[in-house]
Amino acid sequence: DAGITQSPRHKVTETGTPVTLRCHQTENHRYMYWYRQDPGHGLRLIHYSYGVKDTDKGEVSDGYSVSRSKTEDFLLTLESATSSQTSVYFCAISASREEAFFGQGTRLTVV
């Protein structure tokens, strides 16, 4: 299995609070991604990174920000959580434009 660790694995938070999800990799892959998974939508790309301090927006980036200060860590922040951000969040990594490897996911519930 690819060395990807997401934390926390589960979180319940209140509307309006900030939340940060962490993705840590031990593979030294250049590219990292955050997706969210929702019933009826499959997985949708939130943000991605193509190097330290280099990030870009995906399909559903509104309400989310990211940071990558080290190759191994990619943080996803919800500045002010809303109920529509209740979802399962997956981090992925890749070394090239070929296959990506996924973490175990973080289940976030905003109440």
Added chain:
Amino acid sequence: GNSVTQMEGPVTLSEEAFLTINCTYTATGYPSLFWYVQYPGEGLQLLLKATKADDKGSNKGFEATYRKETTSFHLEKGSVQVSDSAVYFCALSDRDSGYSTLTFGKGTMLLVSP
């Protein structure tokens, strides 16, 4: 833009039955194609891939052929097992970029009964 359409589920089969899950795509460039599998409570695992037309990806008895003329990448298995019960996602990556920003279908749940 890119999009992936796959058949809705759940697909319910008896053990040893033949499986087909249809997947078609729309892409502006010349994508690579993937099937991922997600077991309950887990992340996505790459099942197989194909990077050019007429390539056949295969793994664990599953196969899919990259058909450029029909823009399809259907997943097949000759004899399913109970342990194959999972959600299957078809996906493509944009070859015009240098990284693997994947576009996914909505997923197809497969339920295999003994």
